[in-house]
Amino acid sequence: MPARPAWRLGLTGGIGSGKSTLAKLLQSHGADLIDAxxxxxxxxxxxxxxxxxxxxxxxxxxxxxxxxxxxxxxxxxxxxxxxxxxxxxxxxxxxxxxxxxxxxxxxxSPCIVFDVPLLVESPHWRSQLDRVLVVDCSPATQIRRVQQRSGWPVETIEAVMRTQSPRLQRLKAADAVVHNDADDMAPLQASAKALAQRFGL
Structure with a gap:
């Protein structure tokens, strides 16, 4: 019986959501990562x-x-x-x-993760993917994380957020949602492990 083609997972989320962190965690479990x-x-x-x-x-x-x-x-x-x-x-x-x-x-790898910030905004992506994963957190968490990481003023962060698809639109496009409001890494690590098992890693 021929091997199943590699899973093609689209991973997205708003700025400061932890999307890139989850992508690296999945890579550590053996996924191939393509960072758009x-x-x-x-x-x-x-x-x-x-x-x-x-x-x-x-x-x-x-x-x-x-x-x-x-x-x-x-x-x-x-x-x-x-x-x-x-x-x-x-x-x-x-x-x-x-x-x-x-x-x-x-x-x-049996699983390719496409880390795509504007996946929901780009209509051609969905047809190329098996599943869309969205990393989600509250807008307040997004702002706090970007301030801590980049030192940007709130107005700049909010302006970037407005250029991205609305939170509800991202959630509607998702086949699976990873909730990531916690500052503790343990829940995100557990989510990555579960996803790795689900997609053959």
Whole structure:
């Protein structure tokens, strides 16, 4: 009997939810991890695959001295000009998608975890996945964690949260929800272990 194709799990959650922590825990149990955000950051790092097109579309003022995207400047720009976000996504998303598919083809684990911050916002993702896992916590917990981690002001964190899908929309899209309001890591570790067993790791 042929082996079952690898499970393709989409993992998402709002900023500060603990999504990336759960992804690393699943990886420690043997899952292959594809981090869409890391791939996206690489495409806009110095000499990244998106830099030439970003320079052409937005101008050299959005590129740092070392040849990377000026993230702070772009973040402020897209908050003020929503159409700029769409233009940036038209450049970055196809490059990220191609690299994700390349990495997925090279995976050998019975379970591939796709860590995708904007999974719910991107309609093409659902058809490529077997299950969607959402890491959820309260907005207050999100804000507190991002403040502790990054030192951002509340207004900046709330602005990022508004660019992400609403909490209820994420929960509606989920096949499974991992609740992560606790500061203690033990419940998240237990959830990761249960998911690993469920998906053949």
């Amino acid at each position: 955000d890391a791939i996206s950051r690489a495409s806009t790092a110095a000499a990244g695959s998106a830099i030439a097109a970003i320079t052409q579309a937005f101008g050299p003022d959005f590129i740092t001295r070392d040849g990377a995207l000026d993230r702070q400047r772009m973040r402020e720009h897209v908050f003020a000009h929503p159409e700029a976000r769409e233009a940036l996504e038209r450049i970055v998303h196809p490059l990220v998608s191609a690299e994700i598919q390349r990495q997925a083809a090279a995976c050998s």
